[in-house]
Amino acid sequence: MQVTFLGTSSGVPTRARNVSAVALRLPQRAEMWLFDCGEGTQHQFLRSDLRLSQLRRVFITHMHGDHVFGLPGLLASLGLAGSSAHGVDLYGPDPLESYLNGVLRTSSTRIGYPLQVHRSRPAAETGAVLFEDDDIRVRCTPLDHRVPAYAYRVEQKPRAGRFDIARARELEIPPGPIYAELKRGKTVTLEDGRTIDGTSLCGPERPGVSLVYCTDTVFCEAAVELARGADLLIHEATFAHGEAEMAFQKQHSTSTMAAQTAAEAGVGQLVLTHLSPRYAPGNPIGPDDLLQEACAIFPNTILAKDFLSVDVKPRCNSS
Numbered sequence: 001m002q003v004t005f006l007g008t009s010s011g012v013p014t015r016a017r018n019v020s021a022v023a024l025r026l027p028q029r030a031e032m033w034l035f036d037c038g039e040g041t042q043h044q045f046l047r048s049d050l051r052l053s054q055l056r057r058v059f060i061t062h063m064h065g066d067h068v069f070g071l072p073g074l075l076a077s078l079g080l081a082g083s084s085a086h087g088v089d090l091y092g093p094d095p096l097e098s099y100l101n102g103v104l105r106t107s108s109t110r111i112g113y114p115l116q117v118h119r120s121r122p123a124a125e126t127g128a129v130l131f132e133d134d135d136i137r138v139r140c141t142p143l144d145h146r147v148p149a150y151a152y153r154v155e156q157k158p159r160a161g162r163f164d165i166a167r168a169r170e171l172e173i174p175p176g177p178i179y180a181e182l183k184r185g186k187t188v189t190l191e192d193g194r195t196i197d198g199t200s201l202c203g204p205e206r207p208g209v210s211l212v213y214c215t216d217t218v219f220c221e222a223a224v225e226l227a228r229g230a231d232l233l234i235h236e237a238t239f240a241h242g243e244a245e246m247a248f249q250k251q252h253s254t255s256t257m258a259a260q261t262a263a264e265a266g267v268g269q270l271v272l273t274h275l276s277p278r279y280a281p282g283n284p285i286g287p288d289d290l291l292q293e294a295c296a297i298f299p300n301t302i303l304a305k306d307f308l309s310v311d312v313k314p315r316c317n318s319s
Contacts, residue, residue: 001026001156001209001312003234003271006044007036008304010216010238010252010274011066016281017306018044019066020274022213022234024154025050029135033057035152035213041070042077048307052078057131059120059138060092061215062149063099068092072103079112087114091130091138093148094119120150135208141226143217145251151217153226156208160185164201171196209312212267215274218248219257227265231315234304235261236274240285241293255290259297268315270294273304 002025009017019038023045026032032054034041045052055078060068075088090096097117104111123130124140131138135157143149163183168175173182173196181188182198189195212227215236227233238252247254253261255272262270272294279287287303294301302310 001154001211002309003211003232003312004048004050004309005271005273005304005306006041006048006050007038008273008275008306008308009066010236010276012277013038013040014277014280017275017277019070020061020215021070022273023048023050024211025054026136030054031056033059033154035059036061036067036215037069037071037074038066039069042074044306045074053081055088056086057089057091059152059213060090060096061143061151061213062145062147063093063095064147064216067216068096068099072100072107072109075100075111075115076104076107076109079110087116089131090115090117091120091140091152092117093150094121120152121148124150139226141222143214143223144220145216145218149216151212151214151223151226153210153212153230155210158208159206160198161203161205164203167201207314209314211312214261216252218251218253219260223261224264227261227267229266229315231268232271232310232312233262233265233267233269234271234273237272237290237294238274238276240279240290242285255293256297259294259301262298262301268300268313269310270298270301271304271310272301 004023006021007018009019013019018040020036021038021041022035024033120140124142130140137155139153140150143151182201185198187197210230211232212230213234214223235258236253237255237258239247239254241254241256244254291303
């Protein structure tokens with residue numbers, strides 16, 4: 001998995017940062033997912049090497065404009081391009097469907113591909129799985145914000161162990177489609193009548209990677225629990241530590257709250273995003289100051305910027 005930040009500002013865009021949007025690439029299935037879609041996100045796609053035609057799922061955290069105003073335009077453009085015959089599934093707060101229907105209806109916009117909206121609230125409130133297929137599971141949880149908001153966790157299911165090609169050759173198993181079946185751990189009957197158990201040719205099962213996208217919220221235990229043991233945590237850091245009182249008032253996180261969440265959850269890496277425009281370079285407090293504050297609590301922290309790409313890697317368990 002690889003994440004690409006398309007917008008890392010909070011509230012309003014700046015010259016250097018657009019508002020919230022994070023793309024998740026799933027190369028093995030030629031598929032892309034999007035988390036939040038602030039105004040101008042489709043322009044950010046044009047400035048990146050991402051292929052909008054691969055968009056399959058969109059997860060919206062909450063209904064504030066800097067996280068959702070770009071969605072109608074993006075979906076409309078996708079339809080005009082005729083590149084989404086497979087359709088798009090949307091996940092988000094209860095008002096998401098009525099919001100989209102209202103915008104599309106009043107603008108006389110027709111979406112010419114399958115579009116389905118799923119409510120995140122039931123899964124978030126009950127702990128149920130929001131989405132699952134053979135490879136990936138998605139869960140979510142409520143956050144503490146001024147409006148209903150949700151964090152999302154994407155988990156890659158354990159993968160089969162490495163296939164022992166040398167051993168397969170020793171057994172004179174003919175290469176081809178049979179190898180693919182054996183790699184998946186299936187039992188195959190060869191033309192000569194032998195039955196081969198694929199698991200006997202695969203090493204130990206390899207754990208998949210996981211990431212959590214958490215914004216907007218003040219520090220909350222629900223976020224810690226959702227992020228428990230994740231390889232990558234993407235967390236908002238709207239305010240510096242010195243403005244914690246404002247963070248509580250506006251129900252946002254400081255850099256140190258994000259780091260505290262990462263530390264308590266035992267994640268592999270933390271990426272700070274959703275920075276207030278007040279911390280633009282040249283101001284008394286800048287983005288690097290927020291990064292230093294977070295690193296003092298959770299050293300393996302980096303600062304997101306627009307078009308930054310980060311590979312999701314297994315966390316180190318050496319400690």
